[in-house]
Amino acid sequence: xxxxxxxxxxxxxxxxxxxxxxxxxxxxxxxxxxxxxxxxxxxxxxxxxxxxxxxxxxxxxxxxxxxxxxxxxxxxxxxxxxxxxxxxxxxxxxxxxx
Numbered sequence: 900x901x902x903x904x905x906x907x908x909x910x911x912x913x914x915x916x917x918x919x920x921x922x923x924x925x926x927x928x929x930x931x932x933x934x935x936x937x938x939x940x941x942x943x944x945x946x947x948x949x950x951x952x953x954x955x956x957x958x959x960x961x962x963x964x965x966x967x968x969x970x971x972x973x974x975x976x977x978x979x980x981x982x983x984x985x986x987x988x989x990x991x992x993x994x995x996x997x
Contacts, residue, residue: 900932913940921950926962934966948973 903910919941924930948968952959952975963973 903932903936910936910940913937914942916941917946919946919948921948923951926959931966938967943967943969946972950975952977 919937948963950959950963950973956975959975960970960973964970
């Protein structure tokens, strides 16, 4: 995909990521190439995922399982209970991913 190629350095910088937060994301079919690229880069046995959930827990579990994310590494939380530090929001460079 062109967007993945354009941001190659971003994706290559994911190898040391151990915590991934998904906030307000639909996890649609169109996102599959991006999740596949992420899954190729992170440690699938150790990377922990925190996923915000509104009313669609079963759907989120199914989708993340389809992406190959182990259920025991996923924590589901309401948006109001997830707190991030500025360090957690910085990934690889000072430029935001667009």
